[in-house]
Amino acid sequence: MNADTLAxxxxxxxxxxxxxxxxxANVVPKGDSTFATVSSLNDSTFxxxxxxxxxxxxxxxxxxxxxxxxxxxxxRSKNTANILFKNIAVPAIGVTSFAAIxxxxxxxxxxxx
Numbered sequence: 001m002n003a004d005t006l007a008x009x010x011x012x013x014x015x016x017x018x019x020x021x022x023x024x025a026n027v028v029p030k031g032d033s034t035f036a037t038v039s040s041l042n043d044s045t046f047x048x049x050x051x052x053x054x055x056x057x058x059x060x061x062x063x064x065x066x067x068x069x070x071x072x073x074x075x076r077s078k079n080t081a082n083i084l085f086k087n088i089a090v091p092a093i094g095v096t097s098f099a100a101i102x103x104x105x106x107x108x109x110x111x112x113x
Contacts, residue, residue, distance in 0.1 A: 064091055 068087035072080045 061091060 064087055068084055071083045071087065075083055
C-alpha cells in the first residue's frame with residue numbers, strides 16, 4: 001500500500017469512528033437495566049406493539065366463544081356444561097400462566113420506564 005491509500009483509509013476510519021460516537025450519544029440508559037432507548041420513536045413503537053398484542057389477545061378470547069358454541073352444538077345436551085366449563089378454564093389457565101411466566105419472558109429487566 002502506498003501513502004495515499006493509507007491516508008485515505010485513516011480518514012475513512014476517523015469518519016466512521018466519529019459517526020459511531022454520534023450514535024452512542026443518542027443512547028440513553030434506563031436505570032440499572034442493560035436495555036436502552038434511542039428516542040421517543042422506540043416508545044411509540046413499544047406502545048403500538050403492545051396495543052397490537054392486546055387486540056390479538058381480544059380476538060383469541062372472542063374466538064374461544066366460537067369454539068364453545070361449536071363444541072356445545074356437537075355434543076349431547078347433558079355434556080354442554082362440561083364443555084362450557086372447559087372453554088372457560090382454558091383461557092383462565094392461559095392468563096394465569098402468562099401472568100406467572102410469560103410477562104417476565106416478554107419484558108425482561110426492570111419494570112421502571
